[in-house]
Amino acid sequence: MKKLALSLFPVVFCLLLPLFLVGCGETEVKQVSEYSLDIAMAEDCKSLFAVEQINYVNNSENSLKEIRFHLYPNAFRQDAKSSPVSVSEKTEAYPNGDSFGQIDIKNVYYPQGNLDFQIGGEDYNILIVTLPEELFPEEIFSLSIDFEVTLANVHHRLGYGDNTVNCANFYPIACVYKEGEGWSENLYHSNGDPFYSDVANYEVKITYPSSYSLASTGKVTNQEEGEECISHIEANMVRDFAFVLSQKFDKVSQTVGDVTVSYYGYVGDQNINSCLDTSVKAFQYFCEKFGSYPYQNLSIVKSNFVYGGMEFPNLVLISDDCNQQNDYDYVIVHEIAHQWWYGLVGNDEYNYAWQDESLTEFSTWLFFKDNSGYGLDYNALVENATNSYKYFVKVYSQVLGDVDTSIERPLDKFETQPEYAQCVYTKGALMFATMQEMVGEKKMNRAMQSYFEKFAYQNATPADLIATFNKATGYNLEGFFRSWLDGKVVIE
Numbered sequence: 001m002k003k004l005a006l007s008l009f010p011v012v013f014c015l016l017l018p019l020f021l022v023g024c025g026e027t028e029v030k031q032v033s034e035y036s037l038d039i040a041m042a043e044d045c046k047s048l049f050a051v052e053q054i055n056y057v058n059n060s061e062n063s064l065k066e067i068r069f070h071l072y073p074n075a076f077r078q079d080a081k082s083s084p085v086s087v088s089e090k091t092e093a094y095p096n097g098d099s100f101g102q103i104d105i106k107n108v109y110y111p112q113g114n115l116d117f118q119i120g121g122e123d124y125n126i127l128i129v130t131l132p133e134e135l136f137p138e139e140i141f142s143l144s145i146d147f148e149v150t151l152a153n154v155h156h157r158l159g160y161g162d163n164t165v166n167c168a169n170f171y172p173i174a175c176v177y178k179e180g181e182g183w184s185e186n187l188y189h190s191n192g193d194p195f196y197s198d199v200a201n202y203e204v205k206i207t208y209p210s211s212y213s214l215a216s217t218g219k220v221t222n223q224e225e226g227e228e229c230i231s232h233i234e235a236n237m238v239r240d241f242a243f244v245l246s247q248k249f250d251k252v253s254q255t256v257g258d259v260t261v262s263y264y265g266y267v268g269d270q271n272i273n274s275c276l277d278t279s280v281k282a283f284q285y286f287c288e289k290f291g292s293y294p295y296q297n298l299s300i301v302k303s304n305f306v307y308g309g310m311e312f313p314n315l316v317l318i319s320d321d322c323n324q325q326n327d328y329d330y331v332i333v334h335e336i337a338h339q340w341w342y343g344l345v346g347n348d349e350y351n352y353a354w355q356d357e358s359l360t361e362f363s364t365w366l367f368f369k370d371n372s373g374y375g376l377d378y379n380a381l382v383e384n385a386t387n388s389y390k391y392f393v394k395v396y397s398q399v400l401g402d403v404d405t406s407i408e409r410p411l412d413k414f415e416t417q418p419e420y421a422q423c424v425y426t427k428g429a430l431m432f433a434t435m436q437e438m439v440g441e442k443k444m445n446r447a448m449q450s451y452f453e454k455f456a457y458q459n460a461t462p463a464d465l466i467a468t469f470n471k472a473t474g475y476n477l478e479g480f481f482r483s484w485l486d487g488k489v490v491i492e
């Protein structure tokens with residue numbers, strides 16, 4: 001995600017489970033789970049009904065007695081414990097006042113009959129499905145979930161506005177299971193992107209009113225047009241699936257190698273070609289810098305979104321609150337960099353947000369360093385970030401007497417959005433910029449490329465990142481990383 005306010009511009013599927021090699025540098029071969037979603041949008045697109053079929057692969061070394069799924073839409077309930085929107089952003093996010101949404105699980109079943117399930121977690125945020133018998137490692141269990149989602153009138157990842165209907169984090173998605181740790185069940189949070197998931201294959205059918213156009217993760221394989229549109233979509237080896245509907249989309253596309261990069265603006269926009277141009281430049285730059293993009297589509301989608309932008313596999317949201325082309329460009333570049341850091345190389349975004357976010361912000365600076373036409377000098381970006389961070393420490397120290405400047409904290413341990421932003425985006429990007437100064441650009445490039453090659457399609461831990469950077473640069477960077485991540489570094 002990229003918040004606009006953080007921009008430096010004020011200062012400046014099928015039942016056959018295919019086998020995939022997981023991680024280009026690894027010898028491990030794993031099957032991935034499969035999701036099949038049959039989604040019917042209501043006529044007003046303010047709710048949806050879906051039948052989800054999942055072939056869940058137990059990729060852990062433990063036998064499982066249950067499977068747990070996130071129910072993110074329940075964070076939009078009236079009495080949710082942890083709102084997706086902070087108090088300071090409420091007015092902007094809910095332009096027509098309070099509005100609520102939720103997910104209702106209608107039925108959970110498998111070919112032999114109904115399955116026992118309960119809605120649990122800290123705040124009705126987890127669907128717990130009891131398995132009829134233990135699922136051993138590498139075994140597959142097929143189940144179906146019928147559910148209904150009510151969308152809130154909110155400019156968020158899930159919600160509708162006057163311009164777009166955003167459908168992300170709308171379906172039950174399996175929690176990540178780790179040996180020794182169990183299921184990862186974090187609540188939604190207004191700070192950062194509180195998500196963590198494994199790569200899977202998706203086959204999706206969406207039925208929606210023909211007055212709307214669709215942008216989505218994956219590739220549309222068949223389109224039926226009539227009173228209603230039916231889009232059939234395939235998305236393999238992605239860690240989530242999202243789509244956006246709008247009656248206002250104006251789409252422009254450019255083919256780059258085998259990939260179609262599309263920018264979805266609104267009818268009448270003057271800047272759609274500029275936005276497409278930046279999207280293509282950023283896409284090409286990161287392919288060359290980090291490694292090739294293995295999908296066929298990338299969609300950059302303007303939308304009603306309270307923050308600057310948000311990343312999903314093959315699809316990013318760009319807020320229509322962006323005022324100037326500079327804002328669009330910065331957010332587009334940042335969100336596209338996330339296709340590498342989050343999309344391909346995944347991480348626990350709740351507990352280690354810096355792994356994708358700090359690296360993405362640093363990658364954004366690198367783009368502007370090597371694309372001088374945008375008039376954003378790299379040294380000025382670093383200097384502005386330094387000043388901005390120092391100002392944050394000074395003000396927070398004066399007001400609170402003490403300030404926690406650690407980068408590595410769970411999202412709920414950041415008191416405010418600015419504190420999260422300054423530590424994870426600003427200071428986190430400065431950490432990588434300082435490292436590049438130490439080891440040189442060549443070794444830094446090698447480190448980022450190795451991290452990508454080794455962990456694409458997987459979830460990397462902080463230890464994985466640090467070990468990869470150590471090996472690729474020839475430096476022992478453990479102490480360097482820890483001093484920055486734990487807040488011991490003083491930036492002068």
Ligand SMILES: [Zn+2]
Nearest residue numbers: 001002357360
């Ligand atoms: Zn981001």
